[in-house]
Amino acid sequence: KAKSRGRNAVAVFSSEIESEPSSLLAMDSALRRAIKRNEFFLVYQPIFHIATGNVVGVEALIRWQQPDGSVLSPVEFIPLAEETGLIFKIGEWVLRTACAKIGMFSRAARGPLRMAVNISPYQFRDPQLLSCVKDTMESTGIEPAQLELEITEGVLLDDSSEAEETIHRLRALGVQIAMDDFGTGYSSLGYLKRFPIDRLKIDRSFVTGMESTRNDQTLTEAVIKMGHSLNAQVTAEGVETALQWQYLHEQGCDDAQGFHLARPMRAEQLLEFLLDRAARAGEQEATGILAHL
Ligand code: C2E
Numbered sequence: 191k192a193k194s195r196g197r198n199a200v201a202v203f204s205s206e207i208e209s210e211p212s213s214l215l216a217m218d219s220a221l222r223r224a225i226k227r228n229e230f231f232l233v234y235q236p237i238f239h240i241a242t243g244n245v246v247g248v249e250a251l252i253r254w255q256q257p258d259g260s261v262l263s264p265v266e267f268i269p270l271a272e273e274t275g276l277i278f279k280i281g282e283w284v285l286r287t288a289c290a291k292i293g294m295f296s297r298a299a300r301g302p303l304r305m306a307v308n309i310s311p312y313q314f315r316d317p318q319l320l321s322c323v324k325d326t327m328e329s330t331g332i333e334p335a336q337l338e339l340e341i342t343e344g345v346l347l348d349d350s351s352e353a354e355e356t357i358h359r360l361r362a363l364g365v366q367i368a369m370d371d372f373g374t375g376y377s378s379l380g381y382l383k384r385f386p387i388d389r390l391k392i393d394r395s396f397v398t399g400m401e402s403t404r405n406d407q408t409l410t411e412a413v414i415k416m417g418h419s420l421n422a423q424v425t426a427e428g429v430e431t432a433l434q435w436q437y438l439h440e441q442g443c444d445d446a447q448g449f450h451l452a453r454p455m456r457a458e459q460l461l462e463f464l465l466d467r468a469a470r471a472g473e474q475e476a477t478g479i480l481a482h483l
Pocket residue numbers: 235250251252263264265268281284308309310340370371394427428429430447448449450454
């Protein structure tokens with residue numbers, strides 16, 4: 191049945207998949223095909239240093255371009271990739287592709303940028319993760335400190351001694367570890383004390399609530415203070431308004447990303463974006479020098 195629908199079948203699977211477990215097999219082959227035919231691509235969302243307004247990094251986010259041209263979001267297929275086990279292959283591709291781009295992006299920005307890559311809990315538990323990260327760093331030439339792996343609170347829960355070991359080993363490579371969607375999971379202060387984390391990413395839901403709820407304002411402020419007291423940097427996710435940026439600035443949050451600042455974009459667009467900003471900064475500098483003559 192699936193085959194007879196031809197190339198557009200994938201779009202149908204993606205909507206049927208949840209209600210029909212048998213189509214997991216179909217999804218598996220669709221995902222395999224997607225890997226083979228290069229249907230995945232990455233978009234990159236700039237991350238800004240709040241105090242200076244400079245771009246200090248980007249987060250790589252995966253997309254799936256269907257044969258019919260439509261684009262699927264990761265929330266629609268990453269869970270299925272996890273179920274079918276293809277997440278390992280896809281995750282490896284994401285890591286390699288993202289790391290291969292950072293040199294070019296950094297040159298465009300005229301300074302080293304950070305590359306943030308999302309790691310699925312399945313990948314995080316994979317014994318091969320460490321060698322995969324090592325190989326990727328060697329083959330792409332990315333500086334370890336430029337690579338930041340984003341994990342979620344859930345990974346600390348299952349077997350925390352193993353998780354602890356993995357985090358230590360990754361950090362021993364010089365790679366940075368960020369806790370994504372912070373505040374939405376189950377991690378306690380105890381976990382945070384135990385796991386050395388380089389960065390907390392405040393989940394968008396708290397940032398969104400900042401303008402209307404005093405509660406959320408208090409919460410973001412508490413997370414920022416807590417992050418700093420643990421020697422971690424703090425990034426706010428989902429900044430959609432100037433007012434949110436201003437609050438975060440006042441609260442001493444380190445970095446921010448969100449649609450108010452820049453949307454995720456394809457590599458070519460990001461290059462243009464970075465080159466344009468660098469050129470403007472150069473002009474400003476020149477104007478400043480001329481003013482002093
Ligand atoms: P995330 O890691 O928390 O990524 C941030 C998500 O928020 C992205 O959605 C981004 O497009 C979106 N976003 C950024 N700024 C704003 C904003 O101002 N407003 C709103 N409404 N949204 C904003 P996206 O790209 O759909 O990714 C969703 C999730 O899928 C990610 O959440 C991450 O958990 C997962 N994901 C994305 N790429 C990968 C990947 O390569 N591997 C794995 N394992 N997971 C991925």
